[in-house]
Amino acid sequence: MLEKALIGSKKYYGLVTLLLIIIGAGFYFYLRQLSYGLGITGMSRDVSWGLYITQFTFLVGVAASAVMVVLPYYLHNYKIFGKITILGEFLAVASVAMCLTFIIADLGQPARAFNVLLYPTPTSILFWDMVVLNGYLLLNIVIGWTVLASERKSVPPPAWVKPLIYLSIPWAVSIHTVTAFIYAGIPGRGFWLTAIMAPRFLASAFASGPALLILMCFIVRRFTRFDPGKEAIQSLAKIVAYAVAVSVFFVLLEIFTVFYSQIPEHMHHFEYLFFGMEGHEKLVPWIWTSAILAILSLILLINPVTRRKEGILAMTCVAVFASLWIEKGLGLVITGFIPSPLGRVFEYSPTGPEVIITLGIWAMGFLILTILYKIAVTVKEEIST
Amino acid sequence: MYDTAKIVAGIIIFLCLITFPIWYNVTGGKAEYVPDLKIVTQEKQCVESKGYMRNNHMQLLNEWRNTVVREGNRVYVASDGRKYDMSLSRTCLKCHVNKADFCDKCHNYVEVAPTCFNCHVVPEEKKS
Amino acid sequence: MKTDRRGFLKIGGLGILGFAARPLVDVLLRGDLVEASPAPDTLAGKRWAMAVNVSKCKEGCRDCIVACHSVHNVPDLGNPKDEVKWIWTESYKKIFPEQEQEFDARGGKPVVVLCNHCDNPPCVRVCPTKATFKRSDGIVMMDYHRCIGCRFCMAACPYGSRSLNWRDPRPFIKKINPEFPTRTRGVVEKCDFCVERLAKGLIPACVEACKEKALVFGNLKESGAEIREILRANHTIRRRPWLGTGPQIYYIV
Numbered sequence A: 001m002l003e004k005a006l007i008g009s010k011k012y013y014g015l016v017t018l019l020l021i022i023i024g025a026g027f028y029f030y031l032r033q034l035s036y037g038l039g040i041t042g043m044s045r046d047v048s049w050g051l052y053i054t055q056f057t058f059l060v061g062v063a064a065s066a067v068m069v070v071l072p073y074y075l076h077n078y079k080i081f082g083k084i085t086i087l088g089e090f091l092a093v094a095s096v097a098m099c100l101t102f103i104i105a106d107l108g109q110p111a112r113a114f115n116v117l118l119y120p121t122p123t124s125i126l127f128w129d130m131v132v133l134n135g136y137l138l139l140n141i142v143i144g145w146t147v148l149a150s151e152r153k154s155v156p157p158p159a160w161v162k163p164l165i166y167l168s169i170p171w172a173v174s175i176h177t178v179t180a181f182i183y184a185g186i187p188g189r190g191f192w193l194t195a196i197m198a199p200r201f202l203a204s205a206f207a208s209g210p211a212l213l214i215l216m217c218f219i220v221r222r223f224t225r226f227d228p229g230k231e232a233i234q235s236l237a238k239i240v241a242y243a244v245a246v247s248v249f250f251v252l253l254e255i256f257t258v259f260y261s262q263i264p265e266h267m268h269h270f271e272y273l274f275f276g277m278e279g280h281e282k283l284v285p286w287i288w289t290s291a292i293l294a295i296l297s298l299i300l301l302i303n304p305v306t307r308r309k310e311g312i313l314a315m316t317c318v319a320v321f322a323s324l325w326i327e328k329g330l331g332l333v334i335t336g337f338i339p340s341p342l343g344r345v346f347e348y349s350p351t352g353p354e355v356i357i358t359l360g361i362w363a364m365g366f367l368i369l370t371i372l373y374k375i376a377v378t379v380k381e382e383i384s385t
Numbered sequence B: 001m002y003d004t005a006k007i008v009a010g011i012i013i014f015l016c017l018i019t020f021p022i023w024y025n026v027t028g029g030k031a032e033y034v035p036d037l038k039i040v041t042q043e044k045q046c047v048e049s050k051g052y053m054r055n056n057h058m059q060l061l062n063e064w065r066n067t068v069v070r071e072g073n074r075v076y077v078a079s080d081g082r083k084y085d086m087s088l089s090r091t092c093l094k095c096h097v098n099k100a101d102f103c104d105k106c107h108n109y110v111e112v113a114p115t116c117f118n119c120h121v122v123p124e125e126k127k128s
Numbered sequence C: 001m002k003t004d005r006r007g008f009l010k011i012g013g014l015g016i017l018g019f020a021a022r023p024l025v026d027v028l029l030r031g032d033l034v035e036a037s038p039a040p041d042t043l044a045g046k047r048w049a050m051a052v053n054v055s056k057c058k059e060g061c062r063d064c065i066v067a068c069h070s071v072h073n074v075p076d077l078g079n080p081k082d083e084v085k086w087i088w089t090e091s092y093k094k095i096f097p098e099q100e101q102e103f104d105a106r107g108g109k110p111v112v113v114l115c116n117h118c119d120n121p122p123c124v125r126v127c128p129t130k131a132t133f134k135r136s137d138g139i140v141m142m143d144y145h146r147c148i149g150c151r152f153c154m155a156a157c158p159y160g161s162r163s164l165n166w167r168d169p170r171p172f173i174k175k176i177n178p179e180f181p182t183r184t185r186g187v188v189e190k191c192d193f194c195v196e197r198l199a200k201g202l203i204p205a206c207v208e209a210c211k212e213k214a215l216v217f218g219n220l221k222e223s224g225a226e227i228r229e230i231l232r233a234n235h236t237i238r239r240r241p242w243l244g245t246g247p248q249i250y251y252i253v
Helices: A010-036 A051-064 A067-076 A079-083 A085-106 A125-152 A161-184 A197-223 A230-261 A264-275 A284-302 A304-308 A310-337 A352-384 B004-018 B020-028 B050-071 B088-095 B103-109 C005-019 C021-029 C063-071 C122-126 C152-156 C205-209 C226-233
Strands: B075-077 B083-085 C048-053 C087-091 C110-114 C132-134 C140-142 C215-219 C249-252
Touching (some): A010 A352, A051 A085, A051 A161, A051 A197, A051 A310, A067 A079, A067 A161, A067 A197, A067 A230, A079 A085, A079 A230, A085 A125, A085 A197, A197 A230, A197 A310, A230 A264, A230 A284, A230 A304, A230 A310, A264 A284, A284 A304, A304 A310, B083 B088, C005 C021, C048 C110, C122 C132, C205 C215, C215 C226, C226 C249
Parallel strands (some): C048 C249
Antiparallel strands (some): C132 C140
């Protein structure tokens, strides 16, 4: 079926070429990073994780959102999602590929990455992250490809796919639980030491992933002859609504716990994030933008009139995605480091090369998504004729 | 077979490309020498015999590294019973001070770039 | 023999895998080459710790820092973003936050900080390759050869003791000590209680360099050790002990 990605319209070739150019630029700057060192980024001794890890953290959530279409369809026979499970699974593949690439791009000695396999360390959450992310990638590739191929031949999928599909459901939950554990298990960083880190990840995943999926459905409907269906999109929108509500609620819970207990060390991080500290306020406009976008999207999603108008829904999904990208990325990761364990406020800004490498990896993800969607959509178009 | 001519042509081109390293070096003459290593050591004998070191110094150094760093043992008992401090900089390079005339000669010949010297300090060449 | 293209490819693939059989067997069956003698006094008999007498530290003195950084080829990057430091001074109120009183004269006093070589180190727990590991003598050790530079340990350390080499450190080392390696870009480093000096029976460089004898280093398992006496006779505090890390740097404040 891969050959379906080789033939397309002029716009398709144009998109692929553009993405390849961005990937090329990112790759060039990655080579520069390899020769200079990670110092080419904005990361520092105090803020030792930056843009790459924020992208990885956020994208793990987007990847797990495939379960939001797979679970209703396969466990509860929710037929409306039947047409778009493949879109969800392929989105998961592209997202996990991006996650893994961001991790590799962030390593100081990427040539030694194999050491994680040669010297497995089960006490390290990073080890388990490698296991679950690669497992999830493999699961979704195998499931998506097999189901799509069977659909194309108009036969039911082989029996062995069913247990894999059932496995992918808890596995999706595991990828963010493990990623949340990276942060929530560290004793010295009060901003991250919260039991609801994993639930927060799940809530924002189930908001940002389906929001992106809705946008992808709109794009697919606009540029191809495949229509995911108005009902499927509306169901997804309701899921996004609930997930955003829970996500906002969880953040408010964190704020209450920290500010009612009045422990200075825990309050400092929130103070820096929302109000700035000692004159340093780089993240303040970002987090307030995220908060406003979240509240706005909540209103537009809860109100059925604005949710049903697809034009408004599209904008709302962009707002949800952006809001959570900020909150789970910059808001979560960077703030954990500021102030440092020694009370120093040393701020972080990504550098040019860092941003270009990041864009290059996003372009890689979108290229994978474009190719996989092209295949899926072409097959669906074929069988409907 | 369909397209016989194209397939055979393709196979021939492929074989030429895949054997490139062999015929390029043979005709180009760049590899037509034996690396000439200069041994300027004071000691007459290395940690192990010449043949053994030639084949296994990489493995030996890896195991020295693991034993010193990870187990804290620093004393190596050679096959002839002599004891050595397991250190690249302080044992090996103390004798083989001329890295460019010794280590690099073979490494360059086989196009190998061990990363040891990124960290382990090479002693200055003694001007003799 | 009738076979289709898929069958041919399957057999071909298996055949190529077969080429890997011999080298694999060679590698797996190769025994260890090195026979190392056991260390003359085993590591497990020791438990290293350090006591810092804060009142003996002189304002502006950097003897311990200079000694450590010069012996270990620690680079001076000159800016707080890329800096690498194994031992340095911070003000009292930064090290022991929320513990100073309003009328306490100690608030701004410099206090020496370094890796605490914790009993229960979170950095060791999180390292995915065991590049940082705990020796049986208590020292939290770094294997620079294995570190992949993921910086999970830097995030996990509650004390900010670790530094990544964000750049190639060599140009930033004033005078390279040829007896000790430098590190390379992309690996994390920190104080290792001078394991190479301990192996020769010497005390750590910082302890030796301190003219005021503010730093005392010793073996907690040795009942007559000076450090045991100091801990017995003085009230000592440690950094953030409620985190359960069990730090082994004791401060007499």
